[in-house]
Amino acid sequence: MKIEQITLHHIRQRLVTPFVTSFGNEQDRECLIVEMRSAGLTGWGECVAATFPGYSYETVQTAGHIMADFLIPALLEAEISEPADLLTLFHFVRGHPLAKAALEQAVWDLIAQREGLSFAAKLAQPYPEGPRERVKVGVSVGIQPDINSTIQTIAGYLDQGYGRVKLKIKPGRDVAEARAVRAAFPDLMLMVDANSAYTLADVATLQALDPLDLLMLEQPLGYDDIFDHSQLRPQIKTPLCLDESIHSADHARYALALGACDIINIKPARVGGWETARRIHDLCRANDVPVWCGGMLETGIGRAGQLALAALPGFTLPGDISATARYYAEDITPPFTLNEEDSTQTVPTSPGLGVVVDRQQLQKETLHKSVFA
Numbered sequence: 001m002k003i004e005q006i007t008l009h010h011i012r013q014r015l016v017t018p019f020v021t022s023f024g025n026e027q028d029r030e031c032l033i034v035e036m037r038s039a040g041l042t043g044w045g046e047c048v049a050a051t052f053p054g055y056s057y058e059t060v061q062t063a064g065h066i067m068a069d070f071l072i073p074a075l076l077e078a079e080i081s082e083p084a085d086l087l088t089l090f091h092f093v094r095g096h097p098l099a100k101a102a103l104e105q106a107v108w109d110l111i112a113q114r115e116g117l118s119f120a121a122k123l124a125q126p127y128p129e130g131p132r133e134r135v136k137v138g139v140s141v142g143i144q145p146d147i148n149s150t151i152q153t154i155a156g157y158l159d160q161g162y163g164r165v166k167l168k169i170k171p172g173r174d175v176a177e178a179r180a181v182r183a184a185f186p187d188l189m190l191m192v193d194a195n196s197a198y199t200l201a202d203v204a205t206l207q208a209l210d211p212l213d214l215l216m217l218e219q220p221l222g223y224d225d226i227f228d229h230s231q232l233r234p235q236i237k238t239p240l241c242l243d244e245s246i247h248s249a250d251h252a253r254y255a256l257a258l259g260a261c262d263i264i265n266i267k268p269a270r271v272g273g274w275e276t277a278r279r280i281h282d283l284c285r286a287n288d289v290p291v292w293c294g295g296m297l298e299t300g301i302g303r304a305g306q307l308a309l310a311a312l313p314g315f316t317l318p319g320d321i322s323a324t325a326r327y328y329a330e331d332i333t334p335p336f337t338l339n340e341e342d343s344t345q346t347v348p349t350s351p352g353l354g355v356v357v358d359r360q361q362l363q364k365e366t367l368h369k370s371v372f373a
């Protein structure tokens, strides 16, 4: 397959509510939408790099540069037969997984369409059971102005049918907050995400979460650390999950070998794409380590990709894959909705990503557009 043309749409969307974490505050989310043409088909991808390097060192600007000046020229020259070909093709660029994953997503979309398969079915080809039809999902709740509004916000999401809540924490807004939420919702499937805001000097604080029956504690320590997490794990009772520090299948292997985590959050973008995401899934599954699909406040394009990944058999914990309405009043695809009876979302089944992009809305949100051929 030859890629004939690639367009990068730099878009900005207003979040329905600001998203506050230990690393920053987001009200208007920007991202790059990849549109790729080959043999009469159009494939789509989403680059989830943000405007500031808080979660990842990549930003919209650096990802645009890496794609425009290195990855896209290589892709336009290449002959592709499977998405995995991109791992070799892009190997010459070190790092920049968010930029690589966005292009890989559009290639998966094109190849799945060419084969008449949904992205989920294409991704699940190696597994006899095939993809799940519905995947369990939860909601990620940013840091609110105070404990009362945290409880109000969570109550609102529970009303909508979400069965799992992830609460963002940071120093000073952790134990008391989580304790209050637990007291208000004794049976809630509750977890916390620290986004690397602590160090081993904070073990006592993290141990104070032990009695709260949390599903997991996500990435408390350094964004580039695996070793210190292995030192923390035996000192706490809450299952430990890694997000920021896993960027490759090798990192996942190191984490399991060091006993650094009980669970891995797999974000296809953070690991450079769906091929690597699937390899991490396979490694974890072989080692009985549960995985779940993380989120980056995606548009419907990214969300379709999350649902395809979370449909793999080893994704046994609810993903950060909320309904469109939790993020955006209007989106560039038709809205994704929650199946409130079982806190799931339905995996798209039409060929490729299975979403129809609303070009008028895309154009409305576009700040800048570049075309490569």
Ligand code: OSB
Residues within 6 Å of the ligand: 055, 139, 140, 193, 195, 243, 294, 295, 296, 297, 298, 320, 321, 322
């Ligand atoms: O740490 O999982 C995270 C959003 C942006 C950056 C990092 C994270 C998040 C979320 C949101 O938690 C998950 C979602 O998309 O709903």
Ligand code: MG
Residues within 6 Å of the ligand: 193, 195, 218, 219, 243, 244, 265, 294
């Ligand atoms: Mg996280």
